[in-house]
Amino acid sequence: MRILKLFENAPFRLYLGLFLVALFVLVGAILPWFAPADPLVWYTTPRNQDPSWTYPLGTTSLGQDVFWLLTWALRNSLILGLLVAFFSTLIGVFLGLAAGYAGGWLDRVLSFLMDALLCIPSLPILILMAALFGGQLALPIVGVALVLFNWPYPARQVRAVALTMREREFVNVAWFSGESSVRILVRHIFPYIAGWSAANFINTVLVGISTESALAVIGLSSAQQATLGTMIYWAINYQALLAERYVWVGAPVLAIVLMFIGLFLVSSGLSMRSAARRMSV
Amino acid sequence: MRLLRYIAGRLVVYALVVVFGLTVLFFVPRLGPTDPIEAMLAKVASQGAYMDASQVDALRQSLADTFGLSGSLLEQYWAFIKRILLTGDFGPSLSMYPTPVMELIMNALPWTFGLLLTSTLIAWVLGNFVGLLSGWKPESSSSRVMEGVAICLYPIPYYILALVLSILFSYIWQIFPLTTTIRGAPWSWNLVTSILWNSFLPGASIVIVVFGWWVISVKAQTTALKEEEFVRYARLKGLGDGRILARYVLPNAILPQITFLALQIGLMFNGSLITEILFDYPGLGLLIYTAVLQGDFNLLMGTISLSVIAVATATMVIDLIYPLIDPRIRHR
């Protein structure tokens, strides 16, 4: 209960989340460099080992070290999630600001695009693409497709904010100070949505990782790259669940869940903190 | 008159969205490397029927004719759009030729619709309820526990939950069926219970995740509402907690959730697809997956077009309903 009580406290929530995320970034970004062998290669270890000192998380039915495989999977999933989030947030924020601030036909066209893309369920189309392009659907393409479907969320929100911002007096003051439209967007309006953008960024990381792994689990992603999804895919392919090799299938699942919780705590902690700061201003 | 103009405007946008979606759908597969005829031939061949080369060539020609995949891309495009929008005809399924795609979809649609509708409603009601309470009394231990649960549940991907649920409840404790078996005369009580029984786990996996989302969002909403002046005013009028919650906080917390619902429909639909595939649940998701596996062009086009249309329609309906619910917009 004490732990739960601390959750109400934005900083603690934030720090716990940051701790989890930092842990994953550490595992995903640094540890892969220390892998004793390419964990993707089969039969570098004995098969189906239980966790031990040599193999902290055991080995797969393919003779891969689950621990090192997990570090690689985390790295790739994180990179994918971060890139998808970065580009969708960037594009979304930029287009949303442009639409909201400029108004007129640009706003109409962009708003239509946003609404249209929001209405189109992305997964069927990704499934379609994955199926049609077969194994060619490499991670970068998955990433591009995800960006395509994810920018409208921030764009729509940012547009709404920008619309209200346009009515704020300081924007007019900025204009009378001779500031250019771009500068007004970037220097004057953007700071107000920066906190929100950060939360959105984190959510999009989640969406990116989860969508890729969903595709992977039904066998439609690039099965040869180590991602959390493909790890689950291979584990299920080799019936790890029924064979009670829970560590193999459980490690990526737990990693996803914990990473999600971590990222979620960060994003909600951030928004709580920015709400608190707004109140104190 | 004004109402009509608003509806007309919304309908125009809706129509544009649908056409836009269909256009994307038409071109994506045609850029892909799969030739449906070859896929079909290979399927015939892999079933082991012996045919010599000239027989295969003859079959190839006859398939091209029946599937109507000839003509320039633009011609095919116009035919496609016209056919779908004017006649609602997606042609015959290629892998289950000559069953019309529409027939297959109509068989699957009630399943997806029912699954999504009920699980969304349940999650919505439960999530709003729990979110409201935990937002209202954030310091109580039960609301902390509920929020903790929601935070832990919300990020879990559907497919993980689906897997875990079916292992737990279909195998280790054999409470729910492993596969969908619907029995009972049409419109009988048996049929209903049978459907509920079979839909329970897929539904639960959606409910649990969506529930978490609602709890979090409603809680935030409620926390904000608590600071609202009219809530404060109601409290200063000496109203009891229950009354304030029920008549001041609840309606105001729920109303914005309706717009969120519109935004979430696409995402929830995505979730239901994965769930259906993993539970072998006979809805649209499984049909899409089958179509993918079989390289069934017409079926793919049909199912995905319909998904787009369905989601766009649902979003539009919510958009149209919203002003009728919110008095601030209704009475001007």
Place this chain on the structure above:
Amino acid sequence: MTRDPRNDKRARGTLLALGMAAALGGTMLAGYAPAAFAQEMTDVGTPRAETLIVDMLNARVGNPTNMNMYQQGVTVNHGMHQLALSQLYDIDTAAGTQIPGLAAEMPEALNEDFTRFRVPLREGLTWSDGEPFTADDVVFTAEMIRDTPALAYSAAFIDAIASVTKVDDHTVEIETTRPTPRLSIVLGSVIYGNAFHVVPKHIWENEDPATFANFPPVTISAYKYMDHDPNGTWFLWEKREDWQNTEVGQMIGEPKPQYVLFRSYGTEERRVLAMASNDIDILTDISPESLDILRNQNDKVRGWFTDFPYANLDDPCERGIHFNTSIAPYDDPQTRWGLALAINAQRASIATFSGMMRASPLAIPPTSVLMDTYHQPMSQWLAEFTLEDGYKPFDPDYAIRLGEQLRSEGVEGIPEDPEALRELLGVGWWKHDPEQATKLLQDAGFTNDGGQWKKPDGTPFTITILAPADFEVQSQRLAFAVANEWTQFGIPTNVQQMQAGAFFTAENTGNYEVGSYWGSSCAITPDLFVRMEAWHKDYVRENGTPASHNQGRYVDEELSALIDELRAIPADDERIVPLGTDILKELVEGLPVIEMFGTSKFVPVNETYWTNYPSADNYYEGPWWWWSNFKFINAQLEPAAAD
């Protein structure tokens, strides 16, 4: 509650599940189990003890109320094909010979050219609605196919069959368009089945066969349609009261199962769970891991062998690595041989199916029949076979070493006797000799500086193996296993998985360089004609143009000449085996395909309710539950003795 051997397993699972549930913070409420799940009745309402439950080969059927097998999109794998329809000629998979089905005898050639045949039909058969089966039905079916070009099969039929005429009520005469020494192959089942299904004239003559749904179907074999799931996940068939008037009744006797339920459980986990909980009696293909799980969970479940390798190894198609031989550098046999010697088959075997496979260096599967006819007799030749530089690539001790390794890993039931091991794991395979592989590649113009292979044209040598995504597990895993081998050898190799549609498009149009396939390496009878014919150079097409045969675009004049010879002789000609041997030698030399392993079919059965399934020690049929000959297996099953 009866004592269940799975209980302690379950208990462990329960603990784990509780842990998982707790970890998820779940607050799931346990429901109650409804009465429908009691074991006396199946959930479709038939007595469990009288019902045989069979795994449906394909996923659920999208159009369950269409059973017109002549429409190309209609799947009849829901029991229709396996139990209710019958072919003119069927296959005895144990003996590897065709047998008469609806026909009374094998066709009798009436002329030297093999263009006219007399086909006697079985007497005393009736359709499930009581109407007699006669020559009129056969003639009607032939004419219907001929007159309905909308049926996909029509063109193929017209191309092969000139006419079918009635001689008397139980005899027809068939004329072919060209010499056809193997008419029973054209009109009867060899592998899986055949498109030619005789239809009841009295039903079909009033319908348009192009649109007729044929539902509920009037059937000819011992079972008739009873019920189905509107979503196509299950189909229930009931034994005909007049089962005596069917070919099964005449040939074998009364089938014991009163009901046969074909059902689809979806993903492999579900199928496995279903069999583990006795909800299904016969499973089609699963992975070895799944079989392992099943055997651990339920001691009533058995594979083809009771011990290692559990799987049936007699599948009529083998798996290997195929090349598009029209694309450099794979157009050079040196390259292909180099790549073959870079593979450690032992590791690949374990990676793919834990070693439960029989290796085959020849272009035909190492089934019991073909091992006796070709592999064993040819092992001497193989051992002496040399490459151009005099290197002897064959390793006859492959099986012995693999056996040792498996024993060392704790696998039980590995024979000690070298001959028994060779019989089990294969006569041998190519050596794993990276040095020789390097030499061959360098001879072919490849260079290797600092561990980086370069093609003769100077570009880096990397390989992409096209592989089936999930729909053919063995080829898929083999692709990954070989990719792993080549990568370790120094050539970066990746696997490109494709769904069926994209996969076959790529294969047919030659839009690939290296692929993990099975299509052209099939045979079941010593007569290799059916698939070997596909290697004829006549079938080579430009890349980009779909090829119906010879997707590897392999041109070998000598091979084509041998195939021409084979075309001209009937299946029972004495030159069949020598010619076949020559063809196989030719294919070894040119190596258009690195043939690797026979297909292992992990086809478990559950003996809780039924026994006398075919198995390695009760080999009256192969375990091809989804073939047309399933009806004969079904008729020989026995109910398990009640406890």
Place this chain on the structure above:
Amino acid sequence: MIKVDNVTVGYGTTAFVKAVDRVNLTINDNEILGIAGESGSGKSTLMRAIYGDFSTGLRIASGTITGRFARNGTGAVTEAESHDFGQLWWDQISYIPQGSMSVLNPLMKVEKQVVDGLPKRERQGNRAELRRRIATFLEGFGLEESVLDAFPHQLSGGMRQRVLVAIAAFVNPRLILADEPTTALDVVVQKKILLMMVEIQRRQRNSLVLVSHDLGVHYQITDRLVVMYQGKIVEAGPTAGIFANPQHEYTQTLIASLPRIDGTRAEARR
């Protein structure tokens, strides 16, 4: 009626922030008391403490606020500390908030919101009869019955504020506290509302405490005035007396800084 005895009020528990510092004040029966001061003077905090609204971390650090209410009609006397005033809300004490857009529930019709605050005894019985009573009451202040069927957003700001005044007055309380009730309203509307409040006070013969930063408003309607500055009462007494002869320097500045139409014009200083 209310006695504020050497009270210090502030926010927070660990780090106590003083907002009202050792204030003494009496609210008499049947009077209009004004509390004047600029932003941050502590006037709103003092008013909340008097009302007994301790919901958002407000705390009386020292001193007491006690009340003594004689029920109208029966004459039954209730005595309580401000911590227990909650039971008297909308019975003996009611409150008029600053009439911003969001002070009424946007999803509820006005009638319900009037009824909602009434004590049980009022809410029981015939709804139609109650509505008629409310309507009559409103009509007494020039509000039409149709207002009851409106949603808050359909009313103008002035109308909403009059509804709030009416809601507070309908229960016939002994004490009404009004927190900046006319800020952000136009002068014409403001005047109407102030007059309405005065009329209510005269009719019900209860006490009205008016918190406002606008000295003009205090001049017009209050009987007694308290001027607050930085948490302290710097001046208190009859309104007329203060305006005629302000004692404290701050009060003098405030009064002096008000421009008057009949006064000097800046232009004239040219």
Place this chain on the structure above:
Amino acid sequence: MSGAPILEVERIGRIYRRGGIFGGKPFYAVDDVSFTLPETPKVFSIVGESGSGKTTLARMVLRLVEPTDGTIRLMGRPLTGTSKERIDNLEFRRLVQPIFQNPFEAFSAYLPIGTYLIRTALNLKIARSEAEAVEAADAALRSVGLSYERIRGKYIRQFSGGELQRISVARALIPNPKLIVADEPVSMVDASLRMSIVNLFRQIVEEKGVSFIYITHDLSTAYYLSDHVAIMNAGRVVEQGAPGDILAYPSEAYTRELMAAIPTIGARWTELDEIDRHYAHERTRDGKSADKHHQEHS
């Protein structure tokens, strides 16, 4: 300097559609308003209640809202429309500057306030370098009683409302504009500081030769500050003229009503006396005998 008036507003109007979602019926926020600001610096007050259209009018002059009818001329050149003579944005901003109602809303919370002044000087080409800009800012700040040193690196939350409004004025002064449009500039400022700002405006008019359009709802400051007053109601100017004339002898009923509603000190509303008379027989106002007479005192 040309002899053209600084600002000529000619029959301008602005139509809005009320009610967003169901379309809406048009209404005139500003309807057929004309006035002229002569070349000599003056304070022109526009007085009206909320909804009278005064803010819309100000925003049209500020080019923030496009008029639907009529023309506005600045120094004899059109402010609106598409003609070649139309004043471009840079020139416009050098000629006209705004001061807005809420000083806490006038600057971004995320930028140091000095930035606004520096950027104004640089963007409007008042200064060619950072140093010159600081100089210009400092000069402007000194004219409102502050200095650049005092605001350097500080953010909005570190200032009081009065200070912020002075900084707003300083910023507006940087390009040495001809016209400053001040929209309710003192309504959010504490009463004790209000007069100092109003006096500051007057001082700027005198010393810098800047004209003011002063938008307010407060008749008393308008009277105090301006040279010319226009009373607006429902989108129209109902009365305009010199403050002394209008406020001493209002000819329109609306103006009179407005004036009567101001809670001025020294003149108690007569309605209050009526109420008291009505309830007099029920009540005696203890200790209040004096207040009945205090209007005579002041």
